[in-house]
Amino acid sequence: MYGIALDLGTSGFRAQLIDLETKKVVRTAMTMRHPLPGGNVIDHLDFALEVGEDIANSIILDAVSKIIATFGVDPTCIRKLVVCGNPIQLSLFQNSEIRDLAFAGKNMQRRLGVENVDRSAKVFPASDLFRGVLNLPNCEITVPPAIAHEIGADALAMMIETDFLNRKEVSIVTDYGTNAEMAIKTGDRIITGSAAAGPAIEGQGISCGMIASPGAISDVNLEKKRIEKDIEKDCWRLTVLDEKMEGRPGALIDPVTGETVERGEIEAVGITGTGVIAVIALAMETGLMEQPPKLPDGRLILGNGIEITDADIAEAGKAIGAIRAAQLTLLLEAGVPFEELENVYMSGASGTYVDCRKARKIGSCPDFSKKAVQFGNTSIALARELLLDESRLGEVIALARTIKADHLMMATSETFKNIYTCELSYWTEGMSLKLYKKFFKMYKYPPLPGPVENAVMEKRASKDIEETGNVPVEIVEDVGITIEVPVEGCIQCSRCNEECPENALVTIEKNGSFFASCRTQDCLGTSCRRCVRACPIKAIDFKNIAIQNTSGLQKGSITGGVY
Numbered sequence: 001m002y003g004i005a006l007d008l009g010t011s012g013f014r015a016q017l018i019d020l021e022t023k024k025v026v027r028t029a030m031t032m033r034h035p036l037p038g039g040n041v042i043d044h045l046d047f048a049l050e051v052g053e054d055i056a057n058s059i060i061l062d063a064v065s066k067i068i069a070t071f072g073v074d075p076t077c078i079r080k081l082v083v084c085g086n087p088i089q090l091s092l093f094q095n096s097e098i099r100d101l102a103f104a105g106k107n108m109q110r111r112l113g114v115e116n117v118d119r120s121a122k123v124f125p126a127s128d129l130f131r132g133v134l135n136l137p138n139c140e141i142t143v144p145p146a147i148a149h150e151i152g153a154d155a156l157a158m159m160i161e162t163d164f165l166n167r168k169e170v171s172i173v174t175d176y177g178t179n180a181e182m183a184i185k186t187g188d189r190i191i192t193g194s195a196a197a198g199p200a201i202e203g204q205g206i207s208c209g210m211i212a213s214p215g216a217i218s219d220v221n222l223e224k225k226r227i228e229k230d231i232e233k234d235c236w237r238l239t240v241l242d243e244k245m246e247g248r249p250g251a252l253i254d255p256v257t258g259e260t261v262e263r264g265e266i267e268a269v270g271i272t273g274t275g276v277i278a279v280i281a282l283a284m285e286t287g288l289m290e291q292p293p294k295l296p297d298g299r300l301i302l303g304n305g306i307e308i309t310d311a312d313i314a315e316a317g318k319a320i321g322a323i324r325a326a327q328l329t330l331l332l333e334a335g336v337p338f339e340e341l342e343n344v345y346m347s348g349a350s351g352t353y354v355d356c357r358k359a360r361k362i363g364s365c366p367d368f369s370k371k372a373v374q375f376g377n378t379s380i381a382l383a384r385e386l387l388l389d390e391s392r393l394g395e396v397i398a399l400a401r402t403i404k405a406d407h408l409m410m411a412t413s414e415t416f417k418n419i420y421t422c423e424l425s426y427w428t429e430g431m432s433l434k435l436y437k438k439f440f441k442m443y444k445y446p447p448l449p450g451p452v453e454n455a456v457m458e459k460r461a462s463k464d465i466e467e468t469g470n471v472p473v474e475i476v477e478d479v480g481i482t483i484e485v486p487v488e489g490c491i492q493c494s495r496c497n498e499e500c501p502e503n504a505l506v507t508i509e510k511n512g513s514f515f516a517s518c519r520t521q522d523c524l525g526t527s528c529r530r531c532v533r534a535c536p537i538k539a540i541d542f543k544n545i546a547i548q549n550t551s552g553l554q555k556g557s558i559t560g561g562v563y
């Protein structure tokens with residue numbers, strides 16, 4: 001008998017097959033992308049609202065089925081599936097209402113006749129949802145409770161799985177990811193928020209980027225190499241994730257010339273978000289980058305064809321800036337002086353693999369907190385706990401009811417807007433820190449304190465998923481579908497596919513008509529649309545999507561207990 005713990009993340013899914021008798025993890029699998037188009041939850045919402053939630057739900061269930069297929073067990077032996085994620089991912093998975101999450105503001109919701117949805121814990125037969133997709137006759141699905149309709153199970157997981165809820169001092173917890181969930185606790189008051197950081201924080205949207213997975217550079221460190229009797233050279237030692245997701249010494253390289261000075265134990269194939277943060281911190285520390293985003297000759301080379309460019313620094317900076325702006329906004333809105341921030345808790349793959357000192361150096365983690373603690377993937381940890389201990393669900397439901405949290409919408413916060421504008425200018429336009437601080441003063445925000453030099457930094461997890469089983473982590477590559485957009489009058493100029501940053505799109509001809517054919521998992525969605533802008537005859541309109549390859553997928557509806 002098996003159970004599956006599933007984390008539906010904004011940049012990809014992670015799942016673990018667990019033997020319910022031995023309680024051991026048998027296998028772990030992950031996708032490299034989210035199956036829906038887009039680099040953030042808003043793109044996923046837009047896609048679902050545009051093409052219909054049934055289709056979005058079908059694509060997600062198809063991806064989950066492919067993950068389950070890689071486990072190689074008879075689906076009738078799967079008894080439990082516990083799924084965690086943010087409210088948007090969990091709603092899309094269950095094919096339930098999402099419009100209350102799409103339209104901010106009570107007035108707008110009233111105009112559209114949209115009610116807030118109750119996102120209490122649910123337990124229901126898997127056959128209700130996976131009907132026609134995967135035969136799971138003996139499986140029950142458990143969805144943990146949200147704290148409020150827009151504060152999801154993933155936020156609950158990051159609070160429960162860290163020390164956050166027990167702290168009396170001012171503490172911030174952040175689940176570092178594409179949609180960075182975060183919360184501040186001051187006394188008994190909790191305010192939650194989230195920053196749509198974008199996929200760069202996890203390595204996507206970076207030219208040689210990849211999600212934290214085997215072969216990804218997760219860190220870089222300075223190392224001296226003696227090249228002649230009295231001459232030492234500054235080189236960078238790569239840390240590369242192996243098949244068990246542990247960091248191992250990679251090559252020693254000269255980042256300016258790209259020369260491999262010494263081979264490593266493991267070859268890198270790309271760089272993940274924490275690796276990019278390390279590159280930025282090290283480039284600033286060693287003087288290779290005086291002011292973002294300008295690198296020497298516009299790039300640094302990490303060997304094996306892996307480069308970080310000015311554009312990558314700007315892209316990563318936008319994500320770092322969004323997280324930093326949201327954390328500062330939470331502090332300001334809670335009325336807490338910056339100096340009173342005691343604890344910072346970091347979770348998620350990006351919160352685990354990052355070198356905390358470097359994260360503090362570049363601002364993705366406040367450098368004025370007195371303590372920083374790194375945890376792993378708290379969503380999958382909670383899903384695993386609920387899978388292995390049935391009584392835990394009752395406890396978690398009771399706990400969720402006791403948490404009185406307010407949610408701060410960053411999208412409508414003037415404070416967030418002001419600080420994020422400063423961050424964007426710093427990371428992408430070369431605005432100096434001096435000017436940044438001037439703007440802060442102009443907005444009448446208190447000055448940012450200097451870094452706490454002797455801060456306590458504690459790492460409570462060495463991997464984002466502590467136990468992955470005895471076989472290498474399985475990567476599920478092909479999780480999306482193909483969508484086709486009719487492009488009437490297409491002159492076959494190829495500008496759309498040349499402009500596409502992800503090579504997601506080609507134009508094809510069928511029975512004398514032209515279509516733009518696009519892989520959902522590769523497309524960056526509504527936040528991109530470069531293909532649309534590039535077309536000289538304005539032929540591409542993603543509202544006219546025709547779906548390919550979804551035959552056999554059917555809409556499920558959910559019955560069962562709501563707690």
Ligand code: SF4
Nearest residue numbers: 500523524528529531
């Ligand atoms: S250019 Fe078009 S197809 Fe390519 S990622 Fe952007 S929106 Fe998607």
Ligand code: SF4
Nearest residue numbers: 490491493494496535
């Ligand atoms: S840019 Fe427009 S006209 Fe050119 S190939 Fe693409 S769809 Fe056709």
